[in-house]
Amino acid sequence: MKERNGQSASLEVGTPAVTDLSIESSEDKALIRVLAADSTRMNSQLLADVLARDKRFQVLETQLSAATILAVAASEKPHVVVLSPLLENDPVLGFQVARQLHAAHPATRIVMLLDRSERRSAVEAFRAGAAAFSAAADL
Numbered sequence: 001m002k003e004r005n006g007q008s009a010s011l012e013v014g015t016p017a018v019t020d021l022s023i024e025s026s027e028d029k030a031l032i033r034v035l036a037a038d039s040t041r042m043n044s045q046l047l048a049d050v051l052a053r054d055k056r057f058q059v060l061e062t063q064l065s066a067a068t069i070l071a072v073a074a075s076e077k078p079h080v081v082v083l084s085p086l087l088e089n090d091p092v093l094g095f096q097v098a099r100q101l102h103a104a105h106p107a108t109r110i111v112m113l114l115d116r117s118e119r120r121s122a123v124e125a126f127r128a129g130a131a132a133f134s135a136a137a138d139l
Helices: 041-052 066-076 093-104 119-127
Strands: 032-037 057-059 080-083 109-114 132-135
Touching (some): 032 066, 041 057
8 A cells, every 4th residue: 555655654553644643452441443446346356355354444335326425425424435436437437536535524534446557547546636556466
């Protein structure tokens, strides 16, 4: 995963993506609320299942529609939204949703799930308000 400053990051303990949230795993600390929205229902569920294995995360329901993502973000106030640019068979709808999320909830961290580490896609992710991106080719 790449952050705005070009450094690699991940959602594991001790990485910039998580330590900036100042949330630790303990009974007196809140869990990191994560909303996952990948390009397909199956990918979203797989992503949610992987994240849910980590007891520091509270995975909110997985979403595919732009309207539902925005509604859940408004009501549940996730700390992190993991978002694909491809939503509802529209290759750029995820970027539009990221812009709206960033405008309405500037404290929410957005991680874009890109297919490739192309400069154009990475720039678009950051312009849309993403704090970081992860490219499938990098995994």
